[in-house]
Amino acid sequence: MRLFVAVTPPPDALDELRSATAAVRAGSHGLRWSPPEQWHLTLAFLGEVDDRARHDVTERLGRAAARHAPCTLALAGAGRFGQRVLWARVDGDVDRLRRLAASVRAAARRARIAVEDRPYRPHLTLARARDGADLRPAVDALGGFAGRAWTARELHLVRSRLGAGPDGRAQHELLRSWALGS
Structure with missing residues (x-):
């Protein structure tokens, strides 16, 4: 199963971002927008994971979440990766x-799941x-956006099914959540 680990902004932060992007969405051509209900901060993409490794990483992610306190974050501004990806910046306790x-990636590696070894860019x-x-x-257009601060309190393990959502998009299914610092 195809998995990733993420932190999800609360609904009010997502609503702010949705409002800030509305005019850009309406006027943009050639962009495929991610559905706002799937917006998240990916901490690690795990790719295809078999049942044994999924069980192992699930246990390890629970321990990793317990070792990290919640963090205060905000969405602000925008940027791009080349000419392929438009993103909102993350400010606060980055x-x-x-x-x-890093702990999430270490947990994946200990579960024998290969993850990218490059600097994390929130x-x-x-x-x-x-x-x-x-x-x-x-x-x-999004450069001046400054969302309100929010607290990331949970870590999520999410399944992604390519092409299973509306319009052939990915469908995300929350498999497990852990409270940070518990």
Whole structure:
């Protein structure tokens, strides 16, 4: 099963971001927007995981969550990865979030799940560009966005089923959650 580990902003923070992106969504062409109900901060993408490794990583993620306190975050501004991905920036306790992401990745490695070994860049993916789309106007339009602070209190293990959602999008299924610092 295809899995990732994430932190999810609360509904009011997502509503703020949805409102801030409304005009950009309406005026953008060539962008495939992620459904707001699936917006999250990925800490680690685990890929295809067999049952044995899923059980092992589930146990390890629970222990990792317990070792990390909740963190105060905010969504603000926007950026892009090349000409492919439009994202919202994460502000606040990003060092604490990075440490949590490192623990999540370590838990995955100990469960013998290969994860990318590159620096963690906290962000929330908003849209992906189709060939030739220019992300700069969207980045500029969202540059002044500053959402209110919120507290990340839970870690989530999520299953992603490619093509199983509306319009052939991925469908996300929450498998397990753990309170941070419990």
